[in-house]
Amino acid sequence: MGRSPCCAKEGLNKGAWTAQEDAILTAYINSHGEGQWRNLPKRAGLMRCGKSCRLRWLNYLRPDIVRGNISPDEEELIIRLHKLLGNRWSLIAGRLPGRTDNEIKNYWNTNLGKRTRPNSQHQQHRNGESRSRRKSSDKKVPQPNFAKAVRTKASKCSSRIIVSPHQRLPEKDDRTSGPSTDSTAMPSAALSPAVDHGMDKVVGGIHSDGVTGTHSDLTLDFNIGDNCWSELLGSDFWETTTMDGLDLLADGSIYPSW
DNA sequence: AAATGCTCCAACCGCGTGCTT
DNA sequence: CAAGCACGCGGTTGGAGCATT
Incomplete structure:
Protein backbone atom coordinates (compact mmCIF):
# COMPACT_ATOMS: atom_id res chain seq x y z
CA MET A 1 0.00 0.00 0.00
CA ARG A 62 0.22 16.20 28.95
CA PRO A 63 -0.92 17.39 32.37
CA ASP A 64 -0.84 13.97 33.97
CA ILE A 65 2.79 13.30 33.24
CA VAL A 66 4.86 12.35 36.23
CA ARG A 67 8.35 13.71 36.01
CA GLY A 68 11.33 12.81 38.07
CA ASN A 69 13.28 9.71 38.82
CA ILE A 70 11.83 6.28 38.46
CA SER A 71 11.19 4.94 41.91
CA PRO A 72 12.47 1.51 42.96
CA ASP A 73 8.90 0.24 42.92
CA GLU A 74 8.42 1.46 39.41
CA GLU A 75 11.70 -0.02 38.37
CA GLU A 76 10.73 -3.36 39.81
CA LEU A 77 7.47 -3.19 37.97
CA ILE A 78 9.13 -2.27 34.72
CA ILE A 79 11.44 -5.23 34.98
CA ARG A 80 8.60 -7.58 35.70
CA LEU A 81 6.44 -6.23 32.95
CA HIS A 82 9.30 -6.34 30.51
CA LYS A 83 9.78 -10.00 31.31
CA LEU A 84 6.14 -10.50 30.68
CA LEU A 85 5.57 -8.28 27.69
CA GLY A 86 8.93 -7.67 26.09
CA ASN A 87 9.50 -4.35 24.40
CA ARG A 88 5.87 -3.36 24.48
CA TRP A 89 6.72 -0.02 25.95
CA SER A 90 3.30 1.46 25.57
CA LEU A 91 1.78 -1.45 27.42
CA ILE A 92 4.32 -1.16 30.16
CA ALA A 93 3.75 2.56 30.32
CA GLY A 94 0.07 1.92 30.67
CA ARG A 95 0.82 0.20 33.95
CA LEU A 96 2.80 3.12 35.24
CA PRO A 97 0.48 6.06 35.57
CA GLY A 98 2.06 9.27 34.43
CA ARG A 99 4.97 7.59 32.74
CA THR A 100 5.34 7.62 29.00
CA ASP A 101 6.44 4.81 26.77
CA ASN A 102 9.32 6.93 25.60
CA GLU A 103 10.48 7.53 29.12
CA ILE A 104 10.29 3.89 30.04
CA LYS A 105 12.02 2.88 26.86
CA ASN A 106 14.81 5.34 27.54
CA TYR A 107 15.06 4.21 31.13
CA TRP A 108 15.28 0.62 30.07
CA ASN A 109 17.89 1.28 27.45
CA THR A 110 20.05 3.38 29.72
CA ASN A 111 19.62 1.57 33.00
CA LEU A 112 17.78 -1.69 33.18
CA GLY A 113 18.87 -3.07 29.86
CA LYS A 114 22.46 -2.69 30.85
CA ARG A 115 21.88 -4.26 34.19
CA THR A 116 20.00 -7.24 32.90
CA ARG A 117 22.38 -8.00 30.06
CA PRO A 118 25.65 -6.21 30.61
CA ASN A 119 27.31 -7.42 27.44
CA SER A 120 24.47 -6.61 25.18
CA GLN A 121 24.99 -5.37 21.67
CA HIS A 122 23.07 -2.32 22.60
CA GLN A 123 25.64 -1.27 25.12
CA GLN A 124 28.41 -2.02 22.75
CA HIS A 125 26.72 0.14 20.23
CA ARG A 126 26.12 2.98 22.59
CA ASN A 127 29.54 2.91 24.12
CA GLY A 128 31.54 1.67 21.27
CA GLU A 129 33.24 3.27 18.39
CA SER A 130 30.28 3.17 16.10
CA ARG A 131 28.63 5.92 18.01
CA SER A 132 31.55 8.26 18.08
CA ARG A 133 32.17 7.64 14.44
CA ARG A 134 28.58 8.35 13.61
CA LYS A 135 28.72 11.56 15.52
CA SER A 136 31.37 13.03 13.30
CA SER A 137 30.26 11.66 10.00
CA ASP A 138 26.52 11.27 9.89
CA LYS A 139 25.20 14.73 9.58
CA LYS A 140 21.54 15.36 9.47
CA VAL A 141 19.82 18.52 8.43
CA PRO A 142 20.89 21.23 10.82
CA GLN A 143 18.21 22.39 13.11
CA PRO A 144 16.46 25.60 12.31
CA ASN A 145 17.31 28.65 14.32
CA PHE A 146 14.80 28.93 17.06
CA ALA A 147 14.58 32.03 19.04
CA LYS A 148 14.87 29.97 22.15
CA ALA A 149 14.58 26.26 22.03
CA VAL A 150 13.36 24.72 25.21
CA ARG A 151 15.65 22.02 26.34
CA THR A 152 13.26 19.89 28.24
CA LYS A 153 15.94 17.66 29.56
CA ALA A 154 14.69 16.26 32.79
CA SER A 155 17.05 17.04 35.54
CA LYS A 156 17.87 14.49 38.16
CA CYS A 157 15.82 15.09 41.19
CA SER A 158 15.16 13.29 44.35
CA SER A 159 11.49 13.92 44.54
CA ARG A 160 8.74 13.47 42.06
CA ILE A 161 6.83 16.39 40.72
CA ILE A 162 3.20 15.78 40.09
CA VAL A 163 1.92 18.20 37.57
CA SER A 164 -1.68 17.30 37.77
CA PRO A 165 -3.41 17.71 41.08
CA HIS A 166 -6.05 15.15 40.23
CA GLN A 167 -3.61 12.47 39.32
CA ARG A 168 -3.49 9.84 42.01
CA LEU A 169 -0.08 8.36 42.23
CA PRO A 170 0.66 4.78 43.00
CA GLU A 171 -0.22 4.02 46.55
CA LYS A 172 3.40 4.39 47.35
CA ASP A 173 2.76 6.46 50.39
CA ASP A 174 0.16 4.07 51.62
CA ARG A 175 2.54 1.23 51.30
CA THR A 176 5.51 2.93 52.80
CA SER A 177 3.55 3.32 55.95
CA GLY A 178 3.35 -0.42 56.23
CA PRO A 179 5.93 -3.14 56.14
CA SER A 180 4.88 -4.32 52.74
CA THR A 181 8.15 -4.45 50.92
CA ASP A 182 7.33 -7.72 49.27
CA SER A 183 9.19 -7.68 46.03
CA THR A 184 6.46 -9.59 44.29
CA ALA A 185 3.90 -6.96 44.96
CA MET A 186 3.06 -4.73 42.09
CA PRO A 187 2.29 -1.16 42.88
CA SER A 188 -1.42 -1.24 42.97
CA ALA A 189 -1.81 1.72 40.69
CA ALA A 190 -0.11 -0.35 38.11
CA LEU A 191 -3.25 -2.35 37.96
CA SER A 192 -5.42 0.58 37.20
CA PRO A 193 -7.16 0.25 33.89
CA ALA A 194 -5.43 3.31 32.59
CA VAL A 195 -4.62 1.96 29.22
CA ASP A 196 -6.14 -0.65 27.11
CA HIS A 197 -4.14 -1.31 24.02
CA GLY A 198 -5.93 -3.35 21.46
CA MET A 199 -4.86 -6.94 21.04
CA ASP A 200 -2.53 -6.90 23.95
CA LYS A 201 -5.28 -6.00 26.29
CA VAL A 202 -3.91 -6.08 29.73
CA VAL A 203 -6.94 -4.89 31.50
CA GLY A 204 -6.56 -4.50 35.16
CA GLY A 205 -9.90 -4.94 36.72
CA ILE A 206 -9.49 -3.33 40.06
CA HIS A 207 -11.59 -1.21 42.28
CA SER A 208 -11.17 2.38 41.56
CA ASP A 209 -9.70 2.98 44.96
CA GLY A 210 -6.87 0.75 43.89
CA VAL A 211 -6.46 -0.66 47.34
CA THR A 212 -8.98 -3.27 48.09
CA GLY A 213 -9.85 -6.11 45.87
CA THR A 214 -10.36 -9.78 45.58
CA HIS A 215 -8.71 -12.07 43.15
CA SER A 216 -11.35 -11.39 40.62
CA ASP A 217 -10.72 -7.72 41.05
CA LEU A 218 -7.10 -8.20 40.31
CA THR A 219 -7.50 -10.34 37.29
CA LEU A 220 -5.18 -9.31 34.54
CA ASP A 221 -7.24 -10.28 31.63
CA PHE A 222 -4.68 -11.13 29.04
CA ASN A 223 -6.76 -11.27 25.95
CA ILE A 224 -4.14 -13.12 24.06
CA GLY A 225 -4.70 -14.47 20.63
CA ASP A 226 -3.13 -17.58 19.25
CA ASN A 227 -0.27 -15.68 17.77
CA CYS A 228 0.55 -14.04 21.00
CA TRP A 229 0.44 -17.30 22.87
CA SER A 230 2.76 -18.93 20.45
CA GLU A 231 4.96 -15.92 20.82
CA LEU A 232 4.91 -16.37 24.54
CA LEU A 233 5.46 -20.08 24.38
CA GLY A 234 8.28 -19.66 21.97
CA SER A 235 9.96 -17.04 24.04
CA ASP A 236 11.97 -17.44 27.15
CA PHE A 237 9.09 -16.08 29.11
CA TRP A 238 8.48 -19.30 30.97
CA GLU A 239 12.11 -19.54 31.86
CA THR A 240 12.70 -15.98 32.83
CA THR A 241 9.49 -15.39 34.64
CA THR A 242 9.28 -16.85 38.07
CA MET A 243 5.52 -16.57 37.91
CA ASP A 244 5.47 -16.23 41.63
CA GLY A 245 2.48 -14.19 42.37
CA LEU A 246 0.86 -15.06 39.07
CA ASP A 247 -1.60 -17.79 38.38
CA LEU A 248 -2.62 -18.95 34.98
CA LEU A 249 -6.24 -19.74 34.40
CA ALA A 250 -7.59 -22.20 31.91
CA ASP A 251 -9.24 -19.43 29.96
CA GLY A 252 -5.90 -17.86 29.33
CA SER A 253 -6.16 -15.08 31.80
CA ILE A 254 -3.42 -14.50 34.26
CA TYR A 255 -4.09 -13.18 37.69
CA PRO A 256 -1.86 -12.41 40.58
CA SER A 257 -2.14 -14.73 43.51
CA TRP A 258 -0.76 -12.42 46.13
C1' DA B 1 41.25 24.99 32.29
C1' DA B 2 40.75 22.45 28.15
C1' DA B 3 39.95 18.28 25.69
C1' DT B 4 37.79 14.09 25.30
C1' DG B 5 34.59 10.53 26.39
C1' DC B 6 30.19 9.08 28.12
C1' DT B 7 25.35 9.28 29.60
C1' DC B 8 20.83 10.46 29.12
C1' DC B 9 16.64 11.79 27.03
C1' DA B 10 13.85 14.50 23.68
C1' DA B 11 12.76 14.06 19.18
C1' DC B 12 12.79 11.87 14.67
C1' DC B 13 11.90 8.10 11.46
C1' DG B 14 9.81 4.25 9.32
C1' DC B 15 6.60 0.71 9.65
C1' DG B 16 2.31 -1.78 11.06
C1' DT B 17 -2.48 -1.62 11.66
C1' DG B 18 -7.17 -0.23 11.70
C1' DC B 19 -10.49 2.78 9.76
C1' DT B 20 -12.61 5.23 5.98
C1' DT B 21 -13.68 6.00 1.29
C1' DC C 1 -11.90 -5.35 -2.10
C1' DA C 2 -8.34 -2.09 -2.75
C1' DA C 3 -6.36 2.29 -1.91
C1' DG C 4 -5.46 5.96 1.03
C1' DC C 5 -5.37 8.08 5.51
C1' DA C 6 -4.46 8.67 10.34
C1' DC C 7 -2.59 7.12 14.26
C1' DG C 8 0.36 4.60 17.38
C1' DC C 9 4.46 2.07 18.28
C1' DG C 10 9.31 0.76 18.72
C1' DG C 11 13.94 1.63 17.16
C1' DT C 12 17.28 5.03 16.43
C1' DT C 13 19.66 9.42 16.54
C1' DG C 14 21.39 14.15 17.97
C1' DG C 15 23.30 16.80 21.10
C1' DA C 16 23.45 19.02 25.79
C1' DG C 17 25.55 18.33 29.90
C1' DC C 18 28.28 15.69 33.08
C1' DA C 19 32.51 13.00 34.18
C1' DT C 20 37.04 11.91 33.47
C1' DT C 21 41.66 12.60 31.88
Whole structure:
Protein backbone atom coordinates (compact mmCIF):
# COMPACT_ATOMS: atom_id res chain seq x y z
CA MET A 1 0.00 0.00 0.00
CA GLY A 2 1.36 3.37 -0.84
CA ARG A 3 2.20 5.56 2.00
CA SER A 4 2.04 9.27 1.84
CA PRO A 5 4.41 11.21 4.00
CA CYS A 6 2.82 12.12 7.27
CA CYS A 7 3.11 15.76 6.40
CA ALA A 8 4.71 18.09 3.97
CA LYS A 9 8.18 18.48 5.31
CA GLU A 10 9.02 21.77 3.72
CA GLY A 11 9.25 24.72 6.00
CA LEU A 12 8.44 22.79 9.11
CA ASN A 13 10.30 23.25 12.33
CA LYS A 14 12.25 20.33 13.65
CA GLY A 15 14.20 19.68 16.76
CA ALA A 16 13.63 21.09 20.17
CA TRP A 17 10.38 22.79 20.91
CA THR A 18 10.24 26.40 21.98
CA ALA A 19 8.24 27.59 24.94
CA GLN A 20 6.01 29.43 22.53
CA GLU A 21 5.28 26.32 20.54
CA ASP A 22 4.54 24.45 23.73
CA ALA A 23 2.13 27.13 24.80
CA ILE A 24 0.35 27.13 21.46
CA LEU A 25 0.02 23.38 21.40
CA THR A 26 -1.17 23.18 24.98
CA ALA A 27 -3.70 25.93 24.48
CA TYR A 28 -5.00 24.33 21.34
CA ILE A 29 -5.41 20.90 22.86
CA ASN A 30 -6.95 22.31 25.99
CA SER A 31 -9.64 23.94 23.97
CA HIS A 32 -10.08 21.43 21.17
CA GLY A 33 -8.96 18.18 22.68
CA GLU A 34 -6.56 15.59 21.38
CA GLY A 35 -6.78 13.93 18.03
CA GLN A 36 -6.78 15.11 14.44
CA TRP A 37 -3.03 15.32 14.73
CA ARG A 38 -2.52 15.72 11.05
CA ASN A 39 -4.57 18.87 10.88
CA LEU A 40 -3.68 20.14 14.30
CA PRO A 41 -0.51 22.04 13.37
CA LYS A 42 -2.25 23.94 10.64
CA ARG A 43 -5.22 24.79 12.80
CA ALA A 44 -3.12 25.70 15.78
CA GLY A 45 -0.72 27.70 13.69
CA LEU A 46 2.29 25.56 14.38
CA MET A 47 5.03 24.91 11.89
CA ARG A 48 5.31 21.33 13.00
CA CYS A 49 4.46 17.92 11.75
CA GLY A 50 1.35 16.43 13.33
CA LYS A 51 3.37 13.53 14.50
CA SER A 52 5.75 15.83 16.24
CA CYS A 53 2.88 17.59 17.96
CA ARG A 54 1.43 14.32 19.13
CA LEU A 55 4.74 13.18 20.50
CA ARG A 56 5.38 16.45 22.25
CA TRP A 57 1.97 16.36 23.85
CA LEU A 58 2.10 12.75 24.89
CA ASN A 59 5.64 12.76 26.17
CA TYR A 60 5.93 16.15 27.71
CA LEU A 61 2.97 18.50 27.77
CA ARG A 62 0.22 16.20 28.95
CA PRO A 63 -0.92 17.39 32.37
CA ASP A 64 -0.84 13.97 33.97
CA ILE A 65 2.79 13.30 33.24
CA VAL A 66 4.86 12.35 36.23
CA ARG A 67 8.35 13.71 36.01
CA GLY A 68 11.33 12.81 38.07
CA ASN A 69 13.28 9.71 38.82
CA ILE A 70 11.83 6.28 38.46
CA SER A 71 11.19 4.94 41.91
CA PRO A 72 12.47 1.51 42.96
CA ASP A 73 8.90 0.24 42.92
CA GLU A 74 8.42 1.46 39.41
CA GLU A 75 11.70 -0.02 38.37
CA GLU A 76 10.73 -3.36 39.81
CA LEU A 77 7.47 -3.19 37.97
CA ILE A 78 9.13 -2.27 34.72
CA ILE A 79 11.44 -5.23 34.98
CA ARG A 80 8.60 -7.58 35.70
CA LEU A 81 6.44 -6.23 32.95
CA HIS A 82 9.30 -6.34 30.51
CA LYS A 83 9.78 -10.00 31.31
CA LEU A 84 6.14 -10.50 30.68
CA LEU A 85 5.57 -8.28 27.69
CA GLY A 86 8.93 -7.67 26.09
CA ASN A 87 9.50 -4.35 24.40
CA ARG A 88 5.87 -3.36 24.48
CA TRP A 89 6.72 -0.02 25.95
CA SER A 90 3.30 1.46 25.57
CA LEU A 91 1.78 -1.45 27.42
CA ILE A 92 4.32 -1.16 30.16
CA ALA A 93 3.75 2.56 30.32
CA GLY A 94 0.07 1.92 30.67
CA ARG A 95 0.82 0.20 33.95
CA LEU A 96 2.80 3.12 35.24
CA PRO A 97 0.48 6.06 35.57
CA GLY A 98 2.06 9.27 34.43
CA ARG A 99 4.97 7.59 32.74
CA THR A 100 5.34 7.62 29.00
CA ASP A 101 6.44 4.81 26.77
CA ASN A 102 9.32 6.93 25.60
CA GLU A 103 10.48 7.53 29.12
CA ILE A 104 10.29 3.89 30.04
CA LYS A 105 12.02 2.88 26.86
CA ASN A 106 14.81 5.34 27.54
CA TYR A 107 15.06 4.21 31.13
CA TRP A 108 15.28 0.62 30.07
CA ASN A 109 17.89 1.28 27.45
CA THR A 110 20.05 3.38 29.72
CA ASN A 111 19.62 1.57 33.00
CA LEU A 112 17.78 -1.69 33.18
CA GLY A 113 18.87 -3.07 29.86
CA LYS A 114 22.46 -2.69 30.85
CA ARG A 115 21.88 -4.26 34.19
CA THR A 116 20.00 -7.24 32.90
CA ARG A 117 22.38 -8.00 30.06
CA PRO A 118 25.65 -6.21 30.61
CA ASN A 119 27.31 -7.42 27.44
CA SER A 120 24.47 -6.61 25.18
CA GLN A 121 24.99 -5.37 21.67
CA HIS A 122 23.07 -2.32 22.60
CA GLN A 123 25.64 -1.27 25.12
CA GLN A 124 28.41 -2.02 22.75
CA HIS A 125 26.72 0.14 20.23
CA ARG A 126 26.12 2.98 22.59
CA ASN A 127 29.54 2.91 24.12
CA GLY A 128 31.54 1.67 21.27
CA GLU A 129 33.24 3.27 18.39
CA SER A 130 30.28 3.17 16.10
CA ARG A 131 28.63 5.92 18.01
CA SER A 132 31.55 8.26 18.08
CA ARG A 133 32.17 7.64 14.44
CA ARG A 134 28.58 8.35 13.61
CA LYS A 135 28.72 11.56 15.52
CA SER A 136 31.37 13.03 13.30
CA SER A 137 30.26 11.66 10.00
CA ASP A 138 26.52 11.27 9.89
CA LYS A 139 25.20 14.73 9.58
CA LYS A 140 21.54 15.36 9.47
CA VAL A 141 19.82 18.52 8.43
CA PRO A 142 20.89 21.23 10.82
CA GLN A 143 18.21 22.39 13.11
CA PRO A 144 16.46 25.60 12.31
CA ASN A 145 17.31 28.65 14.32
CA PHE A 146 14.80 28.93 17.06
CA ALA A 147 14.58 32.03 19.04
CA LYS A 148 14.87 29.97 22.15
CA ALA A 149 14.58 26.26 22.03
CA VAL A 150 13.36 24.72 25.21
CA ARG A 151 15.65 22.02 26.34
CA THR A 152 13.26 19.89 28.24
CA LYS A 153 15.94 17.66 29.56
CA ALA A 154 14.69 16.26 32.79
CA SER A 155 17.05 17.04 35.54
CA LYS A 156 17.87 14.49 38.16
CA CYS A 157 15.82 15.09 41.19
CA SER A 158 15.16 13.29 44.35
CA SER A 159 11.49 13.92 44.54
CA ARG A 160 8.74 13.47 42.06
CA ILE A 161 6.83 16.39 40.72
CA ILE A 162 3.20 15.78 40.09
CA VAL A 163 1.92 18.20 37.57
CA SER A 164 -1.68 17.30 37.77
CA PRO A 165 -3.41 17.71 41.08
CA HIS A 166 -6.05 15.15 40.23
CA GLN A 167 -3.61 12.47 39.32
CA ARG A 168 -3.49 9.84 42.01
CA LEU A 169 -0.08 8.36 42.23
CA PRO A 170 0.66 4.78 43.00
CA GLU A 171 -0.22 4.02 46.55
CA LYS A 172 3.40 4.39 47.35
CA ASP A 173 2.76 6.46 50.39
CA ASP A 174 0.16 4.07 51.62
CA ARG A 175 2.54 1.23 51.30
CA THR A 176 5.51 2.93 52.80
CA SER A 177 3.55 3.32 55.95
CA GLY A 178 3.35 -0.42 56.23
CA PRO A 179 5.93 -3.14 56.14
CA SER A 180 4.88 -4.32 52.74
CA THR A 181 8.15 -4.45 50.92
CA ASP A 182 7.33 -7.72 49.27
CA SER A 183 9.19 -7.68 46.03
CA THR A 184 6.46 -9.59 44.29
CA ALA A 185 3.90 -6.96 44.96
CA MET A 186 3.06 -4.73 42.09
CA PRO A 187 2.29 -1.16 42.88
CA SER A 188 -1.42 -1.24 42.97
CA ALA A 189 -1.81 1.72 40.69
CA ALA A 190 -0.11 -0.35 38.11
CA LEU A 191 -3.25 -2.35 37.96
CA SER A 192 -5.42 0.58 37.20
CA PRO A 193 -7.16 0.25 33.89
CA ALA A 194 -5.43 3.31 32.59
CA VAL A 195 -4.62 1.96 29.22
CA ASP A 196 -6.14 -0.65 27.11
CA HIS A 197 -4.14 -1.31 24.02
CA GLY A 198 -5.93 -3.35 21.46
CA MET A 199 -4.86 -6.94 21.04
CA ASP A 200 -2.53 -6.90 23.95
CA LYS A 201 -5.28 -6.00 26.29
CA VAL A 202 -3.91 -6.08 29.73
CA VAL A 203 -6.94 -4.89 31.50
CA GLY A 204 -6.56 -4.50 35.16
CA GLY A 205 -9.90 -4.94 36.72
CA ILE A 206 -9.49 -3.33 40.06
CA HIS A 207 -11.59 -1.21 42.28
CA SER A 208 -11.17 2.38 41.56
CA ASP A 209 -9.70 2.98 44.96
CA GLY A 210 -6.87 0.75 43.89
CA VAL A 211 -6.46 -0.66 47.34
CA THR A 212 -8.98 -3.27 48.09
CA GLY A 213 -9.85 -6.11 45.87
CA THR A 214 -10.36 -9.78 45.58
CA HIS A 215 -8.71 -12.07 43.15
CA SER A 216 -11.35 -11.39 40.62
CA ASP A 217 -10.72 -7.72 41.05
CA LEU A 218 -7.10 -8.20 40.31
CA THR A 219 -7.50 -10.34 37.29
CA LEU A 220 -5.18 -9.31 34.54
CA ASP A 221 -7.24 -10.28 31.63
CA PHE A 222 -4.68 -11.13 29.04
CA ASN A 223 -6.76 -11.27 25.95
CA ILE A 224 -4.14 -13.12 24.06
CA GLY A 225 -4.70 -14.47 20.63
CA ASP A 226 -3.13 -17.58 19.25
CA ASN A 227 -0.27 -15.68 17.77
CA CYS A 228 0.55 -14.04 21.00
CA TRP A 229 0.44 -17.30 22.87
CA SER A 230 2.76 -18.93 20.45
CA GLU A 231 4.96 -15.92 20.82
CA LEU A 232 4.91 -16.37 24.54
CA LEU A 233 5.46 -20.08 24.38
CA GLY A 234 8.28 -19.66 21.97
CA SER A 235 9.96 -17.04 24.04
CA ASP A 236 11.97 -17.44 27.15
CA PHE A 237 9.09 -16.08 29.11
CA TRP A 238 8.48 -19.30 30.97
CA GLU A 239 12.11 -19.54 31.86
CA THR A 240 12.70 -15.98 32.83
CA THR A 241 9.49 -15.39 34.64
CA THR A 242 9.28 -16.85 38.07
CA MET A 243 5.52 -16.57 37.91
CA ASP A 244 5.47 -16.23 41.63
CA GLY A 245 2.48 -14.19 42.37
CA LEU A 246 0.86 -15.06 39.07
CA ASP A 247 -1.60 -17.79 38.38
CA LEU A 248 -2.62 -18.95 34.98
CA LEU A 249 -6.24 -19.74 34.40
CA ALA A 250 -7.59 -22.20 31.91
CA ASP A 251 -9.24 -19.43 29.96
CA GLY A 252 -5.90 -17.86 29.33
CA SER A 253 -6.16 -15.08 31.80
CA ILE A 254 -3.42 -14.50 34.26
CA TYR A 255 -4.09 -13.18 37.69
CA PRO A 256 -1.86 -12.41 40.58
CA SER A 257 -2.14 -14.73 43.51
CA TRP A 258 -0.76 -12.42 46.13
C1' DA B 1 41.25 24.99 32.29
C1' DA B 2 40.75 22.45 28.15
C1' DA B 3 39.95 18.28 25.69
C1' DT B 4 37.79 14.09 25.30
C1' DG B 5 34.59 10.53 26.39
C1' DC B 6 30.19 9.08 28.12
C1' DT B 7 25.35 9.28 29.60
C1' DC B 8 20.83 10.46 29.12
C1' DC B 9 16.64 11.79 27.03
C1' DA B 10 13.85 14.50 23.68
C1' DA B 11 12.76 14.06 19.18
C1' DC B 12 12.79 11.87 14.67
C1' DC B 13 11.90 8.10 11.46
C1' DG B 14 9.81 4.25 9.32
C1' DC B 15 6.60 0.71 9.65
C1' DG B 16 2.31 -1.78 11.06
C1' DT B 17 -2.48 -1.62 11.66
C1' DG B 18 -7.17 -0.23 11.70
C1' DC B 19 -10.49 2.78 9.76
C1' DT B 20 -12.61 5.23 5.98
C1' DT B 21 -13.68 6.00 1.29
C1' DC C 1 -11.90 -5.35 -2.10
C1' DA C 2 -8.34 -2.09 -2.75
C1' DA C 3 -6.36 2.29 -1.91
C1' DG C 4 -5.46 5.96 1.03
C1' DC C 5 -5.37 8.08 5.51
C1' DA C 6 -4.46 8.67 10.34
C1' DC C 7 -2.59 7.12 14.26
C1' DG C 8 0.36 4.60 17.38
C1' DC C 9 4.46 2.07 18.28
C1' DG C 10 9.31 0.76 18.72
C1' DG C 11 13.94 1.63 17.16
C1' DT C 12 17.28 5.03 16.43
C1' DT C 13 19.66 9.42 16.54
C1' DG C 14 21.39 14.15 17.97
C1' DG C 15 23.30 16.80 21.10
C1' DA C 16 23.45 19.02 25.79
C1' DG C 17 25.55 18.33 29.90
C1' DC C 18 28.28 15.69 33.08
C1' DA C 19 32.51 13.00 34.18
C1' DT C 20 37.04 11.91 33.47
C1' DT C 21 41.66 12.60 31.88
